Amino acid sequence: MYLETKHFVSELRENIILVQFKPNLHLTYEDAEQIVNERLLYYQNLEVPVLIKNAKIKGIDKAAREYLFDKEKGLKNIKAVALVHANAINKMLATFIFHHHTPSVPHRMFTDEQKAFLWLKQYV
Amino acid sequence: MHNNHSNAEFDFRVTDPFPSLDTRQQRIELISQVLMEIAGGNFEQIAPISDHFDEIDAIASGVNMLSEELRETVISRNYLDSVLRSIVDMLFIFDEQFVIQQVTPKVCELLKTNENNLVEYPINVLFDGRKKRFLQRIKASLREKEILYNITTSFKMANKEKLPVTISFFTLKNNQNKTTGYLMIADDVKEKILMSNALKQRNEELKTLIYKTSHDLKGPLASMLGLFNLLETEKQDILTLQCYLSHLKNSALKLNNTIKGLLEVGMVDQGELTEQAFSMYHTIQSVVSSLDNFPGREEVDIKIQVDKKLEITSQENFIRSILQNLIENSIKYRQLNRKGPAIVSIIVRSQKDRILLTVKDNGQGMDKNVMKKAFDMFYRGNESSKGSGLGLFIVKSNVEKLGGQIKIRSKSNEGTEIKIYLPIER
Numbered sequence: 339m340y341l342e343t344k345h346f347v348s349e350l351r352e353n354i355i356l357v358q359f360k361p362n363l364h365l366t367y368e369d370a371e372q373i374v375n376e377r378l379l380y381y382q383n384l385e386v387p388v389l390i391k392n393a394k395i396k397g398i399d400k401a402a403r404e405y406l407f408d409k410e411k412g413l414k415n416i417k418a419v420a421l422v423h424a425n426a427i428n429k430m431l432a433t434f435i436f437h438h439h440t441p442s443v444p445h446r447m448f449t450d451e452q453k454a455f456l457w458l459k460q461y462v
Numbered sequence: 463m464h465n466n467h468s469n470a471e472f473d474f475r476v477t478d479p480f481p482s483l484d485t486r487q488q489r490i491e492l493i494s495q496v497l498m499e500i501a502g503g504n505f506e507q508i509a510p511i512s513d514h515f516d517e518i519d520a521i522a523s524g525v526n527m528l529s530e531e532l533r534e535t536v537i538s539r540n541y542l543d544s545v546l547r548s549i550v551d552m553l554f555i556f557d558e559q560f561v562i563q564q565v566t567p568k569v570c571e572l573l574k575t576n577e578n579n580l581v582e583y584p585i586n587v588l589f590d591g592r593k594k595r596f597l598q599r600i601k602a603s604l605r606e607k608e609i610l611y612n613i614t615t616s617f618k619m620a621n622k623e624k625l626p627v628t629i630s631f632f633t634l635k636n637n638q639n640k641t642t643g644y645l646m647i648a649d650d651v652k653e654k655i656l657m658s659n660a661l662k663q664r665n666e667e668l669k670t671l672i673y674k675t676s677h678d679l680k681g682p683l684a685s686m687l688g689l690f691n692l693l694e695t696e697k698q699d700i701l702t703l704q705c706y707l708s709h710l711k712n713s714a715l716k717l718n719n720t721i722k723g724l725l726e727v728g729m730v731d732q733g734e735l736t737e738q739a740f741s742m743y744h745t746i747q748s749v750v751s752s753l754d755n756f757p758g759r760e761e762v763d764i765k766i767q768v769d770k771k772l773e774i775t776s777q778e779n780f781i782r783s784i785l786q787n788l789i790e791n792s793i794k795y796r797q798l799n800r801k802g803p804a805i806v807s808i809i810v811r812s813q814k815d816r817i818l819l820t821v822k823d824n825g826q827g828m829d830k831n832v833m834k835k836a837f838d839m840f841y842r843g844n845e846s847s848k849g850s851g852l853g854l855f856i857v858k859s860n861v862e863k864l865g866g867q868i869k870i871r872s873k874s875n876e877g878t879e880i881k882i883y884l885p886i887e888r
Contacts, residue, residue, distance in 0.1 A: 362513070396511045397523055400530040426520035427511065434527050 341380045345373050353462045354455065355386050359393035370402035374412050387417045387458040391451060392424035398431060407439040418444040418461040420454035489518050496525055505533035552627070552648040555634075558641050560585040560601060572650055575620040588617050590624070600631070604644065608633040617648070626651045670839050671724075678720045678851075682713035689713070723852030740778045742810050742817070743770045749785040750808075758793045763803045768810040774817060775887045780860040785821070787853040788880055792823035795843075797875065800824075816866075816885050824877040833872050857882075 339350035345365070348357045355377075363369070398406070406412035413419075419441055421432040432447045444461060448454035489512060496509040508529075509522035552572060555564040562580050570576050573588075580587060586597060596615065603610055610631040616624040627648045634643040689706050692698075698706070743766075750764055789806060796804035802824075809820040828836060828843060835841045837858040842851040857880075861868045866884040 394513075394515055396519075397526060400527070400534070403527075425515040426517045427515050427523045430520040430524045431527075434524060438527075438531065 339381070341376070343373070343376045345369060348377070350381070350384075350386070352459070353386055354458050355381065355388045356391060356455075357388060358391045359395050361394035362396055363393075364396045365398040365402045365406075367399060367401035367405060370398075370405040370412065374406070374414070378414065381415070383415060385415045385417055387420070387461040389420045389451070389454050389458055390422065392422045392428055394425065395428060395431065397427075398435075403435055403439050407435060407441050409442045413441055413443055416443055418458055420446055420448055420458050422448045422451050422454050424449060486518060489522070493518070493522050493525060496522075496529070500525075500529050500532065503536070505529045505536070552650065554585075554588075554646040554648070556585060556644040556646065558643055560597075560644065562587070563643065569648075572625060573617060573619050579620070589615070590618050604631050604633060614651075626655055667839055675720070675724065679717065682716040682720075685713045686710055686717075720852075723856065737775050737777055739773050739775045741770070742772045742774060742781075742819075743768045745778060745781060746785060746808055746810070749782055749789065752786070753789060753793070756790065756793055758796060761804055762793050762796055763805050764789070765805065765807045766809075767807070769812070772810060772812055772817070774884070776864055776884065780864055781884075784819075784857050784860050784882065787857045788821040791853055792821065792825055792878070795826045795878075796823070797825055812886065813883075815887070816883050819882040819884065820879065821882075822877065822879040827874045827876050827878050828872040829874045833870060836870060836872075837868075 341348045344360075345363060346357050346359045348355055350356075365373075421428070421436075423429040423432050429447070436445060436447065446454070446457060448457070489510070493509045496507050499505075499507040509525045511519045511522050511526075551566070552569045553566040554562055554569065557563055561582060561584050565577060565580050569580065573580075586594070589597060593615070600610065600613070610629075612628045612630055614626075614628050616626045619625050628651055629646055629648045632645045632647075633641055634645055636642050689710050693703070693706060746766055746768060750766070753759055785808070789808070792806040793804075805824050807820070807822045809818075809822070811818045811820075832843045836843070837854050839852065839855045841855070858868055861882055861884070864884055866882055868883075869881045870878065871881075872878040
């Protein structure tokens with residue numbers, strides 16, 4: 339299952355959703371709402387782990403961070419989160435988010451996408 | 463499966479909002495400017511992020527997120543401050559080591575101190591040095607239970623007095639459920655204790671009133687009934703009849719005195735204060751004139767010193783009652799075998815926002831033991847006293863109801879001086 343929207347491209351592979359955000363985004367609350375609504379609309383009630391690939395995201399507003407990592411909103415139907423980072427900004431974003439908006443589901447940061455995929459498999 | 467949503471055009475066009483971010487030096491310069499703004503309390507400025515996605519951009523991104531978090535903290539803090547300022551109870555915030563971080567203005571007002579003497583000081587500064595173990599127990603209980611309610615104790619005030627309080631503690635935690643401090647709410651119970659004591663006193667007075675009233679009414683009534691019995695059953699000559707009638711009159715007068723006094727007590731307790739402006743001179747003159755036929759009046763020289771223009775705003779009938787009782791006492795308890803004239807001086811002086819009313823006589827006076835109880839309800843200086851024992855009690859009650867103060871000085875066989883301070887306007 340492959341989904342492409344204004345903000346991201348995603349694919350369901352072996353019951354894991356892989357998400358690639360489009361480059362140079364600065365996500366606002368409205369963006370976050372749209373991202374979550376599109377995912378829920380497309381993947382319906384599918385409960386899956388999510389792998390967020392390294393992207394060139396420039397920033398995420400506080401309100402957007404809170405929305406995306408809220409158990410009942412952004413994390414709805416998500417069993418685990420793996421964040422892959424390959425640039426300094428994404429590492430900073432991931433570190434900050436995991437510290438200040440700690441997800442209620444299992445979560446880890448990776449530099450290697452394969453390792454992240456393997457780790458998520460236990461939550462399928 | 464491929465799905466292109468309605469908005470799914472893949473737009474990779476990059477618009478660089480910071481085209482001038484060419485050199486490392488410029489980028490660092492801009493980040494440091496944002497940091498300076500944050501330090502000054504401005505959280506609106508954003509550190510620019512280039513397309514390099516390098517460490518400098520990561521720092522800029524971190525600074526931006528930190529700025530957002532700080533902004534929310536500051537807003538919350540300002541909100542909390544405004545709430546704290548509007549709270550009327552005493553409220554303290556401690557850190558996890560029980561060091562005072564913040565207090566409400568009410569704390570400083572009641573403890574008669576200022577914030578500098580409390581903030582950054584340990585909780586012990588609020589209590590007497592002997593309460594170390596009490597505080598240790600509180601801390602231990604709080605770590606175990608997290609909340610403690612209504613503990614009765616007292617604070618040490620700046621003037622070394624004690625302020626009786628009940629205190630309640632609440633544990634403050636962060637979103638990781640870690641204790642970050644404690645909140646204490648203290649309730650000043652001084653007023654409650656004073657009120658409770660006043661109620662107890664009123665209760666005692668009421669008991670005395672019932673006991674003494676029945677006693678004072680029963681005595682003269684029993685005498686009168688006995689005299690009527692004698693009049694009905696025995697034939698008497700005119701002289702004996704006159705004697706019985708005189709006894710009857712005395713008993714009736716005694717009853718009248720008691721009932722009059724009781725009515726005045728009732729007036730003090732139930733009377734509502736309706737103030738009016740009036741001339742002290744005219745009121746005094748009027749009271750003195752009303753005593754023209756009072757037994758013994760002709761033997762007493764009453765001197766009045768008062769500014770004819772002096773007006774006060776108060777409850778005139780209370781002041782009339784005060785004057786009447788004091789002048790009556792001075793006449794009743796004049797020295798009967800005195801060589802010189804019996805003198806009563808009534809002096810009124812104005813002092814800023816109050817007046818001083820002095821009633822002074824050269825009568826029988828009182829010794830220290832009598833003087834201590836002079837204002838008690840139904841207290842009579844000696845057994846032969848013909849008064850109701852309510853006069854000075856009524857005077858004191860009236861003065862208190864008018865928001866004034868009363869002082870007495872007296873010496874046996876020399877006289878009595880009563881000073882009353884009353885507000886010019888209530």
